[in-house]
Amino acid sequence: MKLLVCGASEVDAGKTTFTTGLIDRVGVRGYKPRAGNGYWYDQDDYRRAVENGRLYGKDAKRIAAASPGDVRPEAINPVHRLWLPTPGRGKGPLGRDGRRFIMDRVTLEGATHYVVNGDVEVPPAAERAFPLSDAPVVDTLPELNDLMAELHAPALADLGDAITARDSAIVESYSDIARPLSAFVPDAVAVVEPRRCRIYDGERYAKSCEVASGSAHEGRLEERVEHVIELLEPRESVTLAALSSDERDDLSVVADAYEDAYDALLAVI
Template sequence: MTLLVAGSDRVDAGKTTFTVGLLSYLNGVGFKPRAGNDFWFDHDDAMTAISEGRLYGKDAARLAAASAGDHSPEAVNPVHRLWWPAPGKGQGLLGQTHREFLVDRVGEGFVVNGSADLPTAVRENLPLSDSVTIESLPELNDQTERRYLPHFRALAERIRTEDRAVVESYSDIARPIQGIEFDTVAVVEPRRLRVYDGARYAKACEVADSSARDGSLEKRVESVVNLLDERDTHTLEPLTKAERNDPTKIETVYECAYEALL
């Protein structure tokens, strides 16, 4: 059984909390193919890893801890990106409005944005002596072929070997990894769960990918589910901090939602 958890809200959809409880319910293994955090807005979380010479986020750490067996955050999340704010126009390599990419962890190695001024803590704590430095989009595309894609392919192979795997997407991206057939898809957002058949969801992703409106490989969840009828819907109740921090308590509160999903 392989399940996908995606979110229809770009921020705080509740994907990770839902996934952590689902892992407890299934006694399964969770994966987050891509993740990222911000050195400014997620500073405490970022420094927890960076101070150990590592780069991972709290979402991957929660999934690893809730999964059956012994897993590190890096094992369930092969690619993690560190951002930070870029006051002004946010121009430069992968420049987005008001933020820029600093470092990617790809497997156990690192890819560094040579056009960015890395924070001291990043330069002094991460093992970057053997990292790859890129300063242009073509260089990043080349490294994507050489380094990133092999890790995603290897993760897909590993997911297929698990009896009960749950894959969590990132942001509001509909499909975080290629080459996996999902039995069921859970789309979560504050207060609501929508359940979709995995095969129909995959077909909708393909149709959306070929849309003349948006040719990007990264499709937003709503552009996919707008093409589908949900198999089921369920109300999600708010959780206290104590409940969110305990997978078994999440499982108890969301048990009916997990039954609807399965």
Template sequence: MRVLVVGGDRVDAGKTTFTTGLLDSLDDRGAVGFKPRAGNDFWFDHDDYRRAVGDGRLYGKDARRLAEASAAALASASDRARPDDADAFAPEDCNPIHRLWRPSPGPDTGLVGVAHREFVLDRVGESFVVNATADVPESARENLPLADAPTVSTVEELDEVTRQLHLPMLDGLADRIRETETAVVESYADVALPIRDLAFDAVAVVEPGRMAAYDGDRFLKACEVAGRSPREGELEVHTGDVTDLADPKATVGLPALAGRDRGDPAAVARAYADAYDALLGVADG
């Protein structure tokens, strides 16, 4: 079974909280979570940045939460404790492509077409790509293997590196997802389809206070009809464009959660049980 979780809002839709709870509710199936693309900000997510870069790595808290929830589900499915799971299933396994941003004053949209923030570098698997026009933090230069990393200074150069590195990495991830018996794929921002050439049994569109469950085939067909629209330097399909073209099979309210509960997949699974039942009903139907 494959389920896609996408956001109805661009920021803070609650995708990762929903996904970790779903993984917990599927622990008997050994569910694994994937986030093909992710990113965080040197300024606004500085603690997360420092934690990862201090270990010579680059990932965000969303990928870390998915890895932890996946490892717990795998251990539960095996019906025995496997203390090495948390190390064996790392954030980078969930999230092969991670982008580091930092604030950029002024109206200039920069290399990837975003005002007030600049793309600094990408981790693609174990490789890195550096924006030659960005202010790369010294801590990143000291702790990450950037000396021999390719640099890009134009959109054309970034597009070429994307063809050489990013797309093959996503193709490999798609193969891994196909081989996973129960996979939950989380998108980024309000992008409707974070990875191509995969079928999904059901799609959850999550926004504050609500989850709408869609038939996977119909959602993907709506993505095709919606086409692609330019944003952030890429051609992407966004959730609102797709949901205008498809009707949900079920809509369920999501209660507000305290901070300690949002960080506890088991608590989320209990609070969102009705939504998960409706979503799995669509997937199994």
């Protein structure tokens, strides 16, 4: 059983709350192949991780904690990016208005690697916490792409192989990206947004990702959820209840509140 959870909005879609409740429901390990957090918006999470010489975000931490066994966030999240808001500046190396990446953490074959943006000042705490003196520094998009082919792609491929080898897994995407692993074909897909979850057949969803990747919308390696699901009819659409922060922290409460959505998702398998 392989399940995929995606978000229909770029931020605050509710993916991780849905994922952790689903983990509680079915009792299998969750994965967050790619993740990121903002130095400004996620300062508390950044400080907690950096104080221990680590770089991960709250989503990977929550998914790891919800998963059975003793799971480190880095084990389920091989690629993590730290962002910095850049008000008033143009597009950065990744083509995003309003923010630039500071550094990446890539976990590959048990070793931790860092990639630093040469156009952004690394926060002093991060400079002290991580061995960045030998880390590659990129100033242009081609340089970053080369390093991503060398580090990021193999790390994600290794995780994809590990997920394929398991009988069951739950994979959560990031932002509003349709698939965090290009070769991953789930059995069923939940597309989550505030107040709604739409359920799709996994194989049909994967085929739509391939179609969308060659469309005028994208033509890139990453497809947006909206461009994939416009090619599909959902198997079911379920209303999601609003939950307080205390309720979101109690996985059994989330599992009960989203029971209808989980039932619909599992019925597709």
